[in-house]
Amino acid sequence: MNKFVIADPEKCIGCYTCEAGCVNVHQKVGLVAYPRLTITRTSEGTxxxxxxxxxxxxxxxxxPVKAITFEDNSVQLSESLCIGCKMCSLACPFGVITPCGTKPDGEGLISDGAYAMPVETMPDEASLHPLLAWTIGERTVAVKCDLCHFQPEGPECIRVCPTKAMxxxxxETMTESNAEKRARSVAEVFASDILDHYTRD
Amino acid sequence: MSDVMTICPYCGTGCSMRLFVEGNQIIEIDADPTHPVSEGELCLKGLYGFKHVADPGRLTTPLMRRGDDFVAVSWDVALDTIAQKLNAIKRESGPDAFALFASARATNEENFISQKFARAVMGTNNVDHCARLCHAPTTVGLAMTLGNGAMTNSIPELGDVSDVIFIIGSNTAECHPLIAKHVLKAKERGAKLIVADPRMTDMANKADLWLRIPLGYDIPLINAMLHVIIKEKLHAADFIRDHTTGFDDVARAVEDYSPESVSKMTGVPAADIISAARIYATAKAAASLYAMGVTQFSCGTGNVVSIANLAVVAGQIGRPGAGVCPLRGQSNVQGACDLGALPNVFPGGKPVTSEPDRIWFEQAWGVPLPRAVGLKVTEVPEAMMSGKVRALFIDGENPMMSDPNTKHFGEALEKLDLLVVADLFMTETARRADIVLPAAGWGEKDGTFTNTERRVQRVRPAVEPPGEAKPDWWIFKNLADRMGYAGMAYEKPQDIWDELRRVVPALYAGMTYDRLDHMHGLAWPCPSEDHPGTSVLHQGGHFGTPSGKAMLKAVLFHPIAVPEEQRKAFESPIIGHISERPDADYPFMLTTGRRVYHYHTGTMTRKAPLLEQLGPEELIELNPLDAKALAIGEGDYIKVSTRRGAVIAKAWVTERVPPHVVFGTFHYWEASCNEETNADVLDPLSGIPEYKISAAMVTKSSPAEAKANVAAKRDYYRKDVEKAVTATMHAQSGAVS
Known part of the structure; x- marks a missing residue:
């Protein structure tokens, strides 16, 4: 089965450290500087x-161009091959594929001219493909979680989350946790039987 | 690549971090797994909020105003000019014509020297800092009741010991993320979490019991909890008898606050109030956490005293995990208060009005010292307007955005004969200065910070400051030398620290740099070099008040005014009310605060690309019911106006705020809600303004209006001056390298 990262809402405090960490490592290897996970707040939790x-x-x-493939038990999207047709984004049931291009400098309504974000140009060896050496105003491509496959320490969000919610x-972990849940549910059945036995009269 | 251990420059949690340095630039930050508070974690500001250090806009030379422009001058010219002008103003108008705003982000050593400069060199107690705008009610209220205006316990105790945590008026998840982590740790152990907050913060979402009180109703809630505790005999009767005064007054005062009547007043179910009271009072160790949602009211001190009353009456104080925990918002705001950057106290909290304390400091500093309490930050604008204060020195603060009713503050600055600002950047305030001094900042300076749990920790330089930027202590020392005061012969921050250890031995004598270097800080009091520091205050019911007992005080509240006969029933009760209530013209209430990805006026965090990307603009929280009534959609521009000003920003339609309440921040000059807050009504005991409630009007705006508004703000905050100065600095640093 494919692997994926998920957060425990009991532990998430909505601090955005995961988003910042995500942008940071992807930018460093020449991928689009956009968070591949989105803190989502509802009245039930974050x-x-x-x-x-x-x-x-x-x-x-x-x-249509096989930019999305199955690799190493995960779904990977090549930002070099993507043609920005956005069909994946429409098809995704979780809303986690974002068509993304960097906005041209100073175009945002509330952007501060004196302190617009500096343009980060990537060193050649860091970018995955010369076509992808993105600059501000670059074309739109689809962006999604790639489990930080490029770094040995694994997903950066898990590493930086201060409450270890991710x-x-x-x-393997699914097998383990299911076995544990089965054991617990059986134990609960017996525990309630025993409890019933002692509280019957 | 080298690495340096230091303490985070942002909130008061005091997380330890490792800076990786290459070629005089911080390139990365990592957490410190051995630190007892941060335990190997940092939030996003700690990890990614360091780019301001190497920002090309850093000030690199002193600047003097010539007409509308600033010109670069040498340190000699700048300091000679300041010294000469200050001497002249002192001669003509007396020492009290000078005021100084110290900095909660400067080190302990720098706060010690800046307040000493005001007192010993200028001869005035007009020294204060932004604690006036955040935890002044804590320093006043907790000192009045418990005898110490500080957090009574250590942060790790929350995670390790407390079995009930009561958070009131603190958005801990956003404003102190690493303290929130300890709260979650407690919850995992099975501790109960009670949250009282009008906003549905992430802490409220995680609470076992959430009491959604209306803005400003902290006193009736706590009085109702006390009512239940006393009625159900859950109070600590023996502890109260042996270690407190004033219990009968409090018991009488809370009689009128039955859960049913307070429920009627607040909309919080009576059953919830009762169960909160029971959970809190029957805990083995309950800690109350609070922050600006308690203090920033015209009855801020009353709110704080209520929390102290509750802790003492329930006996939830003086033990590990049980106590009162004000969460302080800046890296060294605790230190700035402890070291006397306040108009009423010398270092160590010694009152300026106390003869023996004054004599002690006069002997230490070799000059007569002023006797009268000085002006508070919030009193300075009026004093500038009337010409009483002619010279103001602002050390690393940006009151043009952080003070309430900023328009009025800006007008007052224009009346000054001399405004000196020392800062890292050409801030909104610096743009209005006569002389701007380039300061070295965090990551460039040696010294200590005191975090919110009184832990004094070493901060260390990792890189050289840019150009001719100098540490604040160097600035004050050199100014003092020029003004003929010989008592500042310091060569390094440690010399200042050692003087502090001598003059305030009860708190600091045992804290040598050597000890601090070899451990994760020490919490005051630490009176001798073999003392381990004090993580729990008031152990065994020994309070810091003159009598050694906790002094409970009756606190009364009525939204409009407490009736006269009710006041008269008590000897000097503390009174609370809401000064600006909604009306037909301004039917909403605006409340203000912070977001996790930015910090205060954004002078540092808005220069960190990662943080600015996540939080590029102001978002005003608006309840869905109000949004529907006003036909406002998510992301539409809205205009929020009060009697003092207006901001235009995007709406965030969310149940985080209750109906008829909007929430905004002061992070963005484009839409700073402090243009709207109320500076006229101050808490009579602490002088804090009522940031948390302004009557407001909300209307739909448009992208065109928003754009025009940003252009107007750009003029108002003199962005062109910033741009011109920044360009000059850039050109100069290019020429040097």
Whole structure:
């Protein structure tokens, strides 16, 4: 099964450190500087939402140029091959594929002219493909969680989350947690039987 | 690549961090797994909020105003001019014509020297800093009741010991994320979390019990909790008998605040108030956490005293995990208060009006010292308007955005004969100065910070300051030398620290730099070099008041005015009311605060690209019911006006705010809600303004109006001056390198 990152809403305090960390590492390797997970606030709670790496991924199905592929138990999107058709974004049931291009400098209504964000130009060796050496005003491509496959320490959001609310789910952890839940549910049945026995009279 | 351990420059949590340095630039920051508070974690401001240090807009030379422009001058010219003008103003108008705003982001050493400069060199107690605008009610209210205006416990105790945490008026998740982590740690252990807040913050969402009180109704809520505790005999009767005074007054005062009547007043179910009271009072160790949602009211001190009353009456104080925890918002605001950057106290909280304390400092500093209490930050604008204060020295603050009713503050600045600003950048305030001094900042300076739990920790330089920027202590020392005062022969921050250890031995004598260097700080009081520091204050019911007992005080509240006969029933009760209530013209209430990704007026965080990307503009929280009534959609521009000003920003339609309440920040000059806040009504005891409630009007705006508004603000905040000066600095630094 595919692996994916998910957050425990009990532990998430909505501090955006995951988003900042995400932008930081992707920018460093020459990928689009946009957070691949989005802190989502509701009246019930807060947590970041990101790609579930579906095993039968609709985004992979609709991509006309095979920019989205299954690799290493995950769904990967090549920002070099993407033509920006946005079909994956429409097909995604979780809303976690974002068509993204960097806005031209100073175009935002409330942008501060004196302190517009500095243009970060990437060193050549850092970018994954020369076509992708993005600058401000670059074309739109689809952006999604890639599980930080480029760094050995794994997803940066898990590393930087100050409350350790994020964790990776894969076949192994899923098997373990399901076994634990089965054991617990059986124990609960017996515990209630025992409890009933002692409280009957 | 080298690395340097230091303390985060942002909130008062005091997280430890490692700076990685290459070629005089900080390139990355990592957390410190051995630190007892941050435990190997940092929030996004700590991790990514360091780019301001190497920003090309840093000030690199002293500047003097010539007409509308600023010209670069040498340090000699700048300091000679300031010294000469200050001497002249002192001669003509007396020492009290000078006022100084110290800085909660400067080190302890720098706060010590800046207040000493005001007192010993200028001869005035007109020294204060932004604590006046945040936790002044804490320093006053907790000192009055418990005898110490500081957090009574350490942060790790929350995670390790407390079994009930009561958060009132603190958005801990956003404003102190690493303290929120300790709250979650407590919850995982099974501790109960009670949150009282009008806003549905992430802490409210995680609470076992959320009391959604209306803005400003902290006193009736706590009085109702006390009512239940006393009625159900859950109070700590023996503790009260042995260690307190004033209990009968409090018991009598809370009689009128039954859960049912307070429920009627606040809309909070009586059953919730009752269960909050029971959970809190029957805890093994309950900690109350609070911040600006308690203090920034015209009855801020009353709110704080209520929290102290509750803790003492329930016996939830003086033990590990049980106490009163004001969460302070700046890296060294605790230190700035402790070291006397306040108009009424010398370092160590010694009153300026106390003869023996004054004599002690006169002997230490070799000059007669002023006897009268000085002006508070919030009293200075009027004093400038009337010509009483002619010279103002602002050390690393940006009151043109952080003070209430900024328009009025700006008008007052124009009346000055001399405005000196020392800062890292050409801030909104610096643009109005006569002389601007380039200061070295965090990451460039040696010294200590005191975090919110009284832990004094070393901060260390990692890089050289740009150009001719100098640390604040160097500025004050050299100014003092020029003005003929010989008592500042310091060569390094440690010399200042050692003087502090001598003059305030009860708190600091045991804290040598060597000890601080080899451990994660020490919490005051630490009177001797073999003392381990004090993580829990008031142990065994020994309070810091003159009598050694906690002094409980009756606190009364009525939204409009407490009836005369009710006041007369008590000896000097503390009275609370709401000074600006909604009316037909201004039917909403504006409340203000911070967001997690920015910090205060944004002088530092808005220069961090990652933070600015996440929070590029102001968002005003607006309840969906109001949005519907006003036909406002998510992201539409809205105009929020009060009697003092207006901002235009995008609406964030969310249930985080209750109906008829809007929430905004002061992070963005484009839409700074402090243009709207009320500076006229101050808490009579602490002088804090009522930032948290302004009657407001909300109307739909448009992108065109928003654009025009930004252009107007650009003129108002003199962005062109910033741009011109920044360009000059850039050109100069290019020429040097």
């Amino acid at each position: 947590m970041p939402v990101q790609c579930r790496n579906c095993d039968d991924a609709p985004c992979e199905k609709v991509c 964790y990776m789910v894969n076949g």
